[in-house]
Amino acid sequence: MDNQAIYDRLTEIFHDVFDDDSIVVTPELTASDIDEWDSLTHIRLVVSIERSFHLKFSAAEVGRLKNVGEFVELIRMKAAA
Amino acid sequence: MSNSLFTQMAWLPPAPSGFAAQCKAEVPAQESLGRHFQALAAHALDENNLIKLAKTIRKARDAGKSLAPLTPFRLGIISNATSHFLLPALEATAARHGIALECIEADFDQVMQEALSPESTINRAQLDAVLIAVDYRGLPLKTSAGDGDTAKASVVAALTHLNMVRNGLKRNGKTICIIQNIARPVEALFGGLDAVLPGTLRSLIDDINRGIAESILDTEDLLFDVAHLAETVGLADWHDATMWNMAKVPFASVFLPLYVDHVCRLVAAMRGKSRRCLILDLDNTVWGGVIGDDGLEGIVIGQGDATGEAHLAVQRTALNLRDRGVVLAVSSKNTDEVARGPFRNHPEMLLREEHIAVFQANWNDKATNITAIAKELALGLDAMVFLDDNPVERNLIRQMLPQVAVPELPADPALYARTLLAAGYFESITFSVEDKQRAGFYQDNARRVALQSQAGDMDAYLQSLDMVMTVQRFDETGRSRIAQLINKSNQYNLTTRRYTEVEVADIENDADCFALQIRLADVFGDNGMISVVICRHELDSWHIDTWLMSCRVLGRKVEHAVLDVLCQQAQRRGITQLIGIYIPTDRNALVEDHYAGLGFMPVDAPDDGSTVWQLPIDNVANSALPMAVRCIALDPLAEGVAHAS
Numbered sequence: 253m254d255n256q257a258i259y260d261r262l263t264e265i266f267h268d269v270f271d272d273d274s275i276v277v278t279p280e281l282t283a284s285d286i287d288e289w290d291s292l293t294h295i296r297l298v299v300s301i302e303r304s305f306h307l308k309f310s311a312a313e314v315g316r317l318k319n320v321g322e323f324v325e326l327i328r329m330k331a332a333a
Numbered sequence: 334m335s336n337s338l339f340t341q342m343a344w345l346p347p348a349p350s351g352f353a354a355q356c357k358a359e360v361p362a363q364e365s366l367g368r369h370f371q372a373l374a375a376h377a378l379d380e381n382n383l384i385k386l387a388k389t390i391r392k393a394r395d396a397g398k399s400l401a402p403l404t405p406f407r408l409g410i411i412s413n414a415t416s417h418f419l420l421p422a423l424e425a426t427a428a429r430h431g432i433a434l435e436c437i438e439a440d441f442d443q444v445m446q447e448a449l450s451p452e453s454t455i456n457r458a459q460l461d462a463v464l465i466a467v468d469y470r471g472l473p474l475k476t477s478a479g480d481g482d483t484a485k486a487s488v489v490a491a492l493t494h495l496n497m498v499r500n501g502l503k504r505n506g507k508t509i510c511i512i513q514n515i516a517r518p519v520e521a522l523f524g525g526l527d528a529v530l531p532g533t534l535r536s537l538i539d540d541i542n543r544g545i546a547e548s549i550l551d552t553e554d555l556l557f558d559v560a561h562l563a564e565t566v567g568l569a570d571w572h573d574a575t576m577w578n579m580a581k582v583p584f585a586s587v588f589l590p591l592y593v594d595h596v597c598r599l600v601a602a603m604r605g606k607s608r609r610c611l612i613l614d615l616d617n618t619v620w621g622g623v624i625g626d627d628g629l630e631g632i633v634i635g636q637g638d639a640t641g642e643a644h645l646a647v648q649r650t651a652l653n654l655r656d657r658g659v660v661l662a663v664s665s666k667n668t669d670e671v672a673r674g675p676f677r678n679h680p681e682m683l684l685r686e687e688h689i690a691v692f693q694a695n696w697n698d699k700a701t702n703i704t705a706i707a708k709e710l711a712l713g714l715d716a717m718v719f720l721d722d723n724p725v726e727r728n729l730i731r732q733m734l735p736q737v738a739v740p741e742l743p744a745d746p747a748l749y750a751r752t753l754l755a756a757g758y759f760e761s762i763t764f765s766v767e768d769k770q771r772a773g774f775y776q777d778n779a780r781r782v783a784l785q786s787q788a789g790d791m792d793a794y795l796q797s798l799d800m801v802m803t804v805q806r807f808d809e810t811g812r813s814r815i816a817q818l819i820n821k822s823n824q825y826n827l828t829t830r831r832y833t834e835v836e837v838a839d840i841e842n843d844a845d846c847f848a849l850q851i852r853l854a855d856v857f858g859d860n861g862m863i864s865v866v867i868c869r870h871e872l873d874s875w876h877i878d879t880w881l882m883s884c885r886v887l888g889r890k891v892e893h894a895v896l897d898v899l900c901q902q903a904q905r906r907g908i909t910q911l912i913g914i915y916i917p918t919d920r921n922a923l924v925e926d927h928y929a930g931l932g933f934m935p936v937d938a939p940d941d942g943s944t945v946w947q948l949p950i951d952n953v954a955n956s957a958l959p960m961a962v963r964c965i966a967l968d969p970l971a972e973g974v975a976h977a978s
Contacts, residue, residue: 268381271353271388292418295580296380303587311579 253331258324265304269297279321305331338748339566340587342594344740344756345377346731352376356385366393367403367433372735374429380422380589387421390428394435403433404604408596409455409463409508411439411447411498413471414583422593429594430601431715441581444471445494448501456506462603463502464511464557464596467495468583469518469538477532478522484532488540495545499554510554511599514542516563516584519572555599555762562588562595598760608738608758610712611654612703613647614721615665615672615694616884619684620644621746625671625824625884625920635681643746647720648683650750658768659759660690660710664702664719666887667694668824668922669781690772692781696923698791698888699726700733701784709782718758722746723885724857725798732794792959795889798855800960802891804898804967807841811850814862818881823920826881827913827927845870847902849967851895853886853960864891866899868911875903877913880927894958896931902967903950912936913946 263277270288283289289297298314301307301323307330317323337343349355352373360369370390378386394400408423410416420436427434437458439447444467447453455463472491477483499510515538521527527535542560549556563571566588573585584592601607616623621633621640633641634648655661661684665672672694676686686692691709693702699721707714714736721727727739740756742749761768807815816834823829832840840846851864864882868875882891899911913928929935933946 268353271381271385273353291580292415295576295582295586296384296418299576299586300381308575311575314579 253328255324255328258327258331261304262301262320262324265297265300269293269300277320279319279324281320282318301327307331336566336570338743338752338755339591342377342591343743344752345375346741348376348378348382352378352382353385356389365402366398367400367428368735370400370428371403371431374425374427375731375735378425378590380418380586383422383425383590383593386425386428390424390433391421394433400433403428403431404606405433405435406462406600406604407435407437407458407460408600409437409439409458409460409502409506410466411444411455411463412466412583413442413444414466414468414577415441415581416466418582418586418589419466419593422589423596426590426593427597427600430597431606432597432600432604434597434600442471444498445501448498448505451505453505456502458506460506460508462509462511462555462600463506464513465495465498465502466513466583467498467515468513468559469515469534470577470583472515472541474534474537476534476537479530479532481531484537484540487532487537488544491537491541492544492548496548509603511557511596512545512549512554513557513559514545516560516571517568519568555603557596557599559592559595562592566591595757598757599762602760602762606715607760608718609658609716610660610662610690610706610710610718611651611753611759612662612664612706612717612719613651614699614719614723614726615663615667615675617722617746618644618720618749619647619651619663620675620679620682623824623884624675625667625923626821628823629674629679632675632679634675634679640746641681643749645681645683646750647746647753650753652683652688654759655688655772656769657759657761657764658771660712660772661688662691662706662710663689663693664699664706664721665694666696666699666884668696668920669694671824671920688772690780694781695784696887697784698729700730703730703734703737705782705784709780718753718756720749720753722749725855725889728857729794732797791888795959798857798889798959800853800855800889801963802894802960803852803854803963803965804849804895805965806967807837807848807850809838809841811862812837812841815850815865818862818865818883819879822881822883823918824884824923825887826879826921827877827924828879828916829918829921830879832879840867847875847906849895849898851891853889853891860886864895866895868899868903870908873907873909875899875908875911877911880913884923890956890959892927892931893956894960894962897956897958898962898964898967900948900950905968909950911948911950913948914943915946916941916943 259277266275266277267273270286298309302309305327313326355373360366373386410419416438420438423436424434439455447455473494474491475487502508502510517535517538522533527533530536546556571584576582613619621644622631624632634644635641651661675682676684691706693706703719707717714734717737719730719737719739722742730737730739738758740752742752812834816837820831840848846867846869848867850862853860853863863886867879869878913933928946933948935944936947937945
């Protein structure tokens with residue numbers, strides 16, 4: 253799966269999870285950029301991504317992530333595995 | 334596979350693609366906000382969609398708007414786990430069940446403190462009920478494999494703990510408790526022995542669950558049987574260790590919509606909103622096959638046949654529900670006498686006329702019939718559940734009578750009974766002697782009731798089906814299906830003339846025959862070939878030798894569209910009139926007025942009971958049709974595509 257396809261699908265998921273179609277998903281995006289991105293919404297985001305990509309993340313994998321770019325890298329690696 | 338019934342809540346129609354926009358859309362002032370939210374909540378919604386709907390509901394409430402006719406309810410939640418994510422899901426789901434729910438949450442893992450302190454958030458909140466959502470990680474459980482005495486003490490300690498919480502809430506908050514029992518963890522220590530030895534985690538939880546159940550009986554508190562729910566969907570899926578470790582989420586969040594739906598069923602039952610009447614379709618729901626076409630010997634019901642047993646399970650479920658007070662009714666597109674036949678004369682039928690309070694078998698639309706049933710039983714439409722295998726009928730009722738619950742059904746009738754029960758329409762919080770007798774109070778020997786005028790705007794509904802009718806002449810591809818329809822159709826069949834496949838081939842090649850096969854597709858899919866017409870050319874007339882149609886597409890104006898095509902084609906061929914004949918049988922009373930309804934004039938009524946009809950071609954005006962009509966190679970000169978809509 254190429255990066256563009258992942259970003260496209262992530263955009264849909266972000267719009268769904270945060271109920272905000274104006275969010276632009278970039279590699280630099282972090283939780284501090286979106287008001288509603290608190291710890292519970294984070295869980296919902298992770299679960300929504302897991303469901304959409306048919307993947308399962310460990311707590312450590314999710315805990316390490318610093319921004320969306322790293323999340324995309326994680327998805328790419330796991331999807332390829 | 335069958336698990337998706339529960340995870341997807343497949344008895345609910347899926348959320349429409351523009352759901353987020355629908356949540357945000359302005360509601361016209363004259364429309365009831367409560368009903369609007371209830372309609373949005375009637376879809377299968379995942380967590381993200383539930384949050385969107387909850388936001389909209391909260392906004393309306395915060396603005397002081399009335400949510401009537403939803404019934405207000407205040408629910409407290411105390412839990413040893415993260416419960417914050419339950420709140421919006423509960424509030425949105427409650428609208429599905431007719432409740433305007435407000436949730437008040439205790440602080441994380443403060444179960445005992447909240448219950449015992451009169452000044453706690455929960456106890457000061459004047460709640461209608463409190464959900465005690467404690468799982469095995471929130472109980473003082475001491476395992477002691479093989480040590481019966483210690484095991485007993487541990488069970489008593491856990492039950493005492495829960496009772497202290499309950500009593501604290503009752504004393505301080507004057508509220509009703511909804512107590513969740515314990516979903517067993519997946520991990521077994523010994524294996525089979527876990528269930529044998531006292532004091533294993535498994536044995537302790539089994540004993541505690543029994544103890545909780547016993548402590549509920551004869552109190553006004555309620556049991557939320559989470560143990561059963563978790564087992565139904567699978568414990569391995571239910572318990573998500575990663576999510577617990579990360580955020581103390583007590584079960585896999587994919588089950589959140591299902592979990593909150595079960596809580597809301599209990600809340601709705603407390604407010605008398607459980608449904609009370611099950612309305613059954615007959616053909617391919619109560620039995621396999623079509624009674625009007627297949628006859629008493631042809632329908633499939635009873636032991637020894639997989640399909641027959643599936644439909645038998647539907648009947649058994651209906652009877653079991655009746656035994657606990659649910660009233661049964663029938664709504665079927667059939668001739669009354671024909672529809673009652675199996676109830677009276679089929680030895681394998683479990684359902685009998687005496688079980689059915691109102692029996693509506695006629696050719697009117699089902700919305701009109703269901704309205705009549707509700708009126709006759711003096712029950713609201715919101716007390717009704719309608720079970721029908723046909724997606725078009727289901728959708729019609731959802732659009733025309735949105736208060737009626739209409740479960741989606743899977744293709745396999747083996748899952749009908751399970752799907753009906755999975756939806757929890759008849760959730761009940763008490764059971765009394767009167768309940769056992771209640772269905773009998775409504776009994777009046779399967780009476781019929783007179784119909785008022787047609788319900789709702791049928792034309793708008795038919796338009797919404799996006800029907801496409803395809804008309805073509807007989808050909809080799811269609812031959813065997815044409816022969817099948819000719820030999821099987823009894824009800825919508827004007828002459829009931831039977832032809833073999835060879836004879837059908839002859840008609841195909843006969844220059845004096847104009848014979849059509851007609852297919853119909855709609856938003857729900859392709860219905861396949863649903864009508865056959867054979868005209869024989871004599872002088873300047875077409876004599877309609879055969880006109881038949883599948884009853885599945887009754888009331889969709891297919892016959893009008895077919896007549897339009899016939900007239901067009903007749904005109905192009907210099908034909909001046911159509912001659913139709915109706916030959917009555919004991920099955921086809923349905924089409925007695927077929928030709929009259931299409932504007933034919935009666936010209937003859939021979940002694941054999943048949944009637945002959947005539948329609949001059951020149952003064953036929955095209956009717957407005959709720960469908961597109963595709964004609965394939967009908968034109969005598971060239972292939973053409975006509976649109977009659």
